[in-house]
Amino acid sequence: MRIAFFVNSIEGETPTYTTTALAMAAVARGHDIWYITPGDFVLRADDTLSIRGRVPPGKRYKKPESFHAALQGDDAAIETMDVSDVDVVFLRNDPSLDADDRPWAAHVGAMFGRLAAARGSIVVNDPDGLSLAQNKLYFQGFPRAVRPETLISKSIDEIKAFIDSHKEGVIMKPLQGSGGKNVFKIGSADEANLNQIFEAVSGEGYLIVQNYLPAATEGDVRLFLMNGRPLEHGGKYAAIRRVPAKGEVRSNIHAAGTAVAVEITPEILAIAEMVRPKLIEDGMFLVGLDIVGDKILEINVFTPGGLSAMLDLYDVDFAENIISALEDKVTQRDAYAGVIANRTLATL
Template identity: 30%
Template sequence: MDLLFVVDPLVSFKTYKDSTFAMMREAARRGHAIWACEPVTLQWRQGGQVQARVQRIALTGRTGEGGHDWFTVEEEAERALHGFDAVLMRKDPPFDPEYFYATHLLQQAEREGARVFNKPAALREHPEKLAILEFPQLIAPTLVTRDAQAIRAFHAEHRDVILKPLDGMGGMGIFRVPEHGLNLGAIIETLNRDGAQTVMVQRYLPAIAQGDKRVLVIAGEPVPFCLARIPQGGEVRGNLAAGGKGVAQPLTERDREIAQTLGPILAARGLLLVGLDVIGDRLTEINVTSPTCFQEITEQTGFDVASRFIDALEAALA
């Protein structure tokens, strides 16, 4: 099959830990052709189809921090997306206006016959911070607002809270305000920009000390191991990008319960791959844009996450 990955620049990949690279490697091992393009090259013109500047690449077997050493370009072309067997949207967050526009171009490609994973409409309908609001029985006490007084009242009620922007990634812009409330006003001003931006506030979960767990769900079924991202030093954030330590571990009964509750619902909406974030027994985020942690789980447990994913992709295309 011809598989097109819509990605950030290939030279930026950290292949020793990149989940998209793991997908490519497994697909290539099975004999599938690997193509790549960047969202910036997507275009549509009246009378034509959605197309992109694409590269067919071969993997060299080398891995590293980035650069050209891990792939070679075998062919470059302008091609319509519906001519590929599958299009995998793997552009990293943030979900900014350009990402939003890309989902509309990808949805037009679907109308023309392309098979896109995750479905573009589902990407738009499941913003990663706000998607949890549909499942209030699974989450910690949460407030979403632009109102500074509402945030102050929430802090007064719960005493120890986490504030975060709705468009952050990798732990960016996350603040903890414990009971003393020091700097709460400054943090609110920073995040909500005098009421111009919406903020999420959640009760602090002490279980973060045991890790912010990434639970992967593929075709509605949970991967049996998660990656607990454990804060280090004085950090409150467990995100690997913020210096957290990733420790793979079997799912708990509660992890599995959350995954099995959400999995079939999200899969039915066209989300082949989902990354659930769980702290303690509470769901904190639903990641759909470019879920990761494949390689860390595989290296530490021997469970081949990429193989499970390509199995699911092949089944969806059968």
């Protein structure tokens, strides 16, 4: 099997990224891998689509640090191939990282992903589904029962009124963004720095304001879903609790959050089941739910992370399950010879 991992940039990858774990698992299972970035597509005059990928040398790596060094080293090969010869294009870029400095690159994965799917590659997550999820407004399409009460606005008056109606405070963040950037807890509409926070964050576009969930002090639960269902292996779920640093409201690992083991309760599984139908409909093969109490704060459909921490905590390599699922999809694609649409294959 040939797998192309689409990322924001080669230099931006790290040994602890989930993409690293996925790539290493693919290599360990005997597959060929490429790393591709937003500038690596070529649509030729004869309507063929090529990708220019970076290939790390060697076949197997015992440590992610070794794989990462090989990927970024001078010995990594640069190869060009027709996308029809690529079995799976795995879209693993974060559009928000390119939105400011390289806006042209933010949605290249979904754009060219559609063309790749039309030429026979399996593209996950489905590019049409990802196009629907280009910002946090996508989350509003899920059942109200699993969502915090939410306001989306650029009006400071609307936001102040919303804050006044929630005595435990609110969380305010950009509608487009990730990694815990510009996330603030606002306790009252009378806070002295509210106007300054509003001016700083609203410069990025619309704001999303949610009622604060007191259970967030204990962190959130990141739960992976694959093919619409909780990812598990040997009785263990692909999940962690992300505990915020002292004085922080953000539990993101990039924001100094700490990953600890977590027990997945029937209540959490019920939340996952509630969102499954839409994830299936939208072709979301691999997603991360961020859960606090009985609510989902976010659904990460672009670059859900945490597999490396789960390997350390549980000694389970969930990446192997993910690559195995892709192998099954390639078998199904070949058996049906193009009859099944990419969005269906993505979560089959």
